[in-house]
Amino acid sequence: MSRLDTFVAPEPSVPLIKAMTVVNRVLMLRGVLGFRDIPPFNRIAGLRGIANVRHIDFPEADRARLAGVCGQGKATFITPNHPEFFTDWMIDKEIASHACPLAAFWATNGVVNGLGKAAQKFWLANNLIAQIPGNSQAARELSVSWALKGHGVLLHPEGSVGWHGDFVAPLMPGAAEMALEALKRSREAGRELEVWIAPIVWKLAFTRNVEADLMKECAYVERSLKIEPAPRSVALPDRVYRIYETLLSRDEEKHGVESDGRAPFADRQEALLSAMHDRLCELLPETASPASRGEIMRNARRFLRENSADPELRKQVKSLSDAISCVQRVGDFAFASKTVTQEGIAEHIKRIRNDYCKGTMRDTLNRFLPQPAGPRRAHIRAPEPLAMHDFQGAPGEAMAEIRRRMQAALDEINDGLRASGSLRFYPNPFHHSRNPGLAR
Template identity: 65%
Template sequence: MSRIDVFVAPRPNPALIRIMTVVNRVVMLHGIPGFRDLLPFNRLAGLRGVANVRHIEFPDDDRQRLKACCGAGKATFITPNHPEFFTDWMIDKEIVSQVSPLAASWATHGVVNGLGRIMQKFWLANNLIAQIPGNSGAAKEHSIAWALKGHGVLLHPEGGVGWHANVVGSLLPGAVEMGFEALKRGRATDQDCRIWIAPVVWKLAFTKNVEPALAQECAYVEKSLKIERRAADTLPERIHHVYATLLSRDEIACGMAPDERASYAARQTQLLLELSRRLGEGISFDPGANEIAELLRRSRRWLRENTGDAE
C-alpha cells in the first residue's frame, strides 16, 4: 500500500501545537491589527488573515460548558456541523484550543499522509488523525484511546458539509460508535467515567454588504464557463443557473436528457446513480444507492492495481 493509505498514529508535540495555535489565530483568521485594513498590506492574505475572520463570538457560557466536557475522567468527541472546507477547520482549531488544547483532530489522509514524509511528521506532531476511506479502524482505535486520556477528539467534519443556512445537518454515526466503545472501556476501570458527544454549531456573518463583490465573482465564473447571464435574475438565481447549466452539460455528456421540471437535487442524484452504475460495470462491482463511498474506494484500489496497464 502507498503511504497515503497507511495509518500512522499521531505524535503530538505540545510546544508545536501552542505555536501553531498562535499562527492559526493571527495568520489564518484575524490578521495583524493595523496592517489588515491598510493598503497595500490588506491584499496580503497573511497580514489580512487568510480566512479574514475578524471576530469570533464565543459566549463564555458556551465555552465553559464545552470545557467542562473535557478533562480527566471524561472522553469527549467534538462534532462540528457546518459548511466550508478551510475556514471551518481554522475556526474549529481556535475553539478546541480554548477548551482542550491537546485535542486530536481528524483530517483527510490526502493532507496528513499525502504531502511527503516531512509534512506527514509535521501534521502528526500537530495531532492530526488521518481519515483513510474504507480503512478507518486504526484511526477509531487511536481516537478512543486518546479520548480516554482526557483529551478531546475533533471529528472533522462530523456533520454533512453543505451550505444549508440555519438548518443543522444530521450528525454521522462515527462519534456515537466510538462513544459507546469508549464508555465500555472506561467503565471497566472507572464506574464514574463520563463520555460526551459535543456538537458544535457556528455560522459566518459578513460585516458589510458583499453583494457587489459576489456579483463580480459570479460574472467572472459565467464568462469563464461560457454561461449566458439572464438579465432578470437575482444573484442567488444567477448562482443556481450556473450550477443547473453545469449539471445539464454533465447529463448530456452522459446521454441523459435534462429534465428542467425536476429539482436540482433529484437530477443530480439520478446522474450520480447512472455514473455509479457505469463505473461499477468497469470494475465489476454493483453499487447500491448508498454505496458510492465504497465504489470510489474500490475504484481507487482498481487504479492502483492496474497502473501501467493501458487497456
C-alpha cells in the same frame, strides 16, 4: 503502501501547539490589526486573516458548557458542523484552545500525509489524526486511547465539507461508536469515567454587503468554466443558478439524459442522478440489484480501494463516482427556503469552484485555502452535550440526537441574526425552480 495511505500516530508538541494557537488566531482568522483594512495590505491573505474571521461570538455560557465536559476523568468526543474547508480547523482549533488545548483532530489523509514528509511531520506535531479511507481502525484506536487520557478528540461527523452553513447533514456514527468503546474500556478497567459527545455549531456571517465581490467571483467562475457571461441585469442569485443550470445541462448531455429545460431543476437533477447510478451499477462487478444509491456509492469506493487489475474500468468508475458526488451536492437544503442569504450564495459559488474549477494554480489554492468575499463574524455555540455513560440507545440514535441539538442551535443563531437585521436576503431561485408556480 504509499505515505498517503499509511497511518502514522501523531506526536503532539506542546510548544508548537501553543505557538500555532496564536498564529491561528492572528494570521489565519483575525488578521493583523493596523494592516487588515489598509490597501494594499488588506489584499495579502495573511495580513488580512486568511479566513477573514474578524470577530468571534462565543458566549461564556457556551464556553463553560464545553469546558465542563472536558478534562481529567472524562472522555470527550467533540463534533462540530463542517460547512467550510480550511476555516473548519482554524475555528475548531480556536474552540479547543478554550476547553481542551491538547485535543486531537481528525483530518483527511490528503492533508496529513499528502503534502510531503515535512508537512506530515508538522501536522502530526499539531496532533492531527489521518483518516485513511477504508482503513480507519488505527485512527479509532488512537482516538479512544487519547480521549481516555482526558484530552478530547474532535472529528467532523458530517464527513466531507458540503458548503451548507445553515443545514446539518446526517451524521456518521463514528463519534458514538468510539464513545461507547471508551466507556467499555473504562468500565473493564474498573474506572467510572464520564464519556461525552459534545456538539458544536458555528455560523459565519459577513459584516458588510459583499454583493459586488460575489459578482466578481461569479464572473471568474463563468470564465473558468467557459460559460457565456450573464448580462449585467441578471441578479446575483439568478446568476449563480444560471451557472448550475448550465452545468446540469452539460452533465445531461454527457450522460445521454434527455433534457427538458422547462422542467424544475430538482426533477432534472433526479433524472440525471438516476441514470448515472444505473450506469455505475452496470460498471461495478457483482453489484447486487436493486441497491440503494448510498450502497452503490459505497460499492464504488470499495472497488476503487481494492481493485487495480483493470485501469480503464477503475478510471470509468472513479470519473462517474466523482460526477455523481458533484451533482448530488446541491441537496434539499438548497430548495427549502423561499429566500437565500448572501452567505448561502457565497457557499454555492465556493461549492462550484471546489467541484468544477480545476487545472490552474489559482483553482488549486482555492480548494485548499478558499478566500471569502469579505470580512466575517463567527457565531459559535455549544449545545447540550450527550452523556454516553447514561445513554441506552444505539450509536445511530445517539448521533440523530446530536444532529437534532446541532440543528436547533444553528437555527437559533440564524433567528438571532435575522432579528438583528444582520443578514441580507434574496429570492431563492432553487426554491422557485422546484415550485414554478410561484412568482419570481
